Amino acid sequence: MNKKSILRVLIGCLCAAFFMVQGCKVGQKYQQPDLNMPEKFRGDTLAYFGDTSSISQISWKEFFHDPTLKDLIDSALANNYDMQTALKNIEIANKWVRQNKWNYFPEVDATIASANKQYRSKEFGSGPSTRWYDRKGTKAPRKHVYLSLSVWN
Numbered sequence: 001m002n003k004k005s006i007l008r009v010l011i012g013c014l015c016a017a018f019f020m021v022q023g024c025k026v027g028q029k030y031q032q033p034d035l036n037m038p039e040k041f042r043g044d045t046l047a048y049f050g051d052t053s054s055i056s057q058i059s060w061k062e063f064f065h066d067p068t069l070k071d072l073i074d075s076a077l078a079n080n081y082d083m084q085t086a087l088k089n090i091e092i093a094n095k096w097v098r099q100n101k102w103n104y105f106p107e108v109d110a111t112i113a114s115a116n117k118q119y120r121s122k123e124f125g126s127g128p129s130t131r132w133y134d135r136k137g138t139k140a141p142r143k144h145v146y147l148s149l150s151v152w153n
Helices: 003-023 052-057 067-079 081-104 132-136
Strands: 108-116 143-151
Touching: none
Parallel strands: none
Antiparallel strands: 108 143
16 A cells, blocks of 8 residues: 555544544533423313223214314215225124134035936837836836935035
């Protein structure tokens, strides 16, 4: 390194040390100014409710007394799509819970079904089974009805 670069690094370090020392300097002794603060803030909750431990159990309509604020909150709740989506999701979740509770009860199921089966006609021609129904003196069945009953699947 040459002398110029060493001198630049040394000056940079001295400047940094100077600013660090100045940053630690303590100012004059702080005195709090006199503030003209009211004793009671407008809309103080203790004025309306003597005990703040039960505020969480109070409806917001009873908590706020300003009619303009109530109207604004009502319109915000009515037009808030996120709130409507959240309420629908809660409703869907409650329906799923009710539906899943029914899975613990016995299940009764019944099924009635019919089937068509096509048999050979009398005029089919050849084969050993062509005149089977004629020999028995009956007609070929047209439909079969099945009944299935299951309990507690």
